[in-house]
Amino acid sequence: MNILIVHAHPESKSFTTALKDKAQCVFEEQGHSVEVSDLYAMNFNPIASQNDFANLNQPEYFNYALEQRHAYKQNSLAPDIQVEIEKIKRADLLIFSFPLYWTSVPAILKGWIDRVFVSGLFYGGKRFYNHGGMAGKKAMLCFTLGGRDYMFGENAIHGSIAEYLSPIQRGTLAYAGFEVLPPFIAYHVPYISNEDRQNILINFEAYLNDLQNLEPLTFPLIENFDEKMRPLP
Known part of the structure; x- marks a missing residue:
């Protein structure tokens, strides 16, 4: 199996990096x-x-998604974008590794998604969910945060962690066709002991060794397209 880990943390000694x-x-x-x-x-x-x-297809009015689609077809995307796309094409499993910032991913990771998940390959036309461009590949999140686990839930102070993760797990990964595995979450990391951190690493190793037995998250399956929808370009 080929695996791509996209890691977004500025500190090499951080627990996220560990x-x-x-x-x-x-x-x-x-x-x-x-x-x-x-x-x-x-x-x-x-x-x-x-x-x-490299050049704009419609220079009179800039539409980023449409320019992505054109540039992908013309093989004229910026080199750093193309390199990352090729990594994803090789990967069977994509992992996002990051600290949770304000209920979301760090800006550098969001920007990576904006630039790399190009229209015309990952999504666009009839490419979404089980018909998305990345159908057949798996993805998962591995992230750290400061809150305690009991702070998250339907009636907890912060609400459901699933609601926090929906934009990335459903609106990004599943939308692009990835089969999304349950996330691995390291809670309260800045405030726990080194022994507790080591226990999290042990649990993470067990999680990874059992990856093939994890049930993917459930998202919509598109069985029949509306005839009025535009066909794939």
Whole structure:
């Protein structure tokens, strides 16, 4: 299996990085091939702009998604975007490794998604959910946060963690066709003991070793398209 870990943490000694390193180690010991896109180490540019295209198809009015679609067809995307797309094409499993910031991913990871999940390949036309461009691939989240686990739930102070994750798990990964595995969440990380952190790493290793037995999250399946929908370009 080929695995791509997209890692978004600025500190190499962080526990988020320790989780990323653990995943890489476990997968390589299992004989899998692992690539890592360490976004901060790469100084990845998260800003979607006209600079992402060698030339514009419609210079009179800039529409980023339409320019993505045109540039992908013409093989004229910015080189850093194309490199990341090729990594995803090789991957059977995509893992996002990050700290939860304001109920979402860090800006550098959001920018990576904006620029790399290009229209015309990942989504667009009739490409969405089980018909998305990444159908047949798996994805999962591995992230850290400061809150305690009991703070999250239907009647808890912060509400359901699933609601926090819906934009990334449903609106991004599942929408693009990925089969989404349950996330691995490390709670209260900045405030726990080193022993507790080591226990989380042990639990994470067990989680990864049981990955093939995890039930994917459930999202809509598109059985019949509306005849009025535009066909795939």
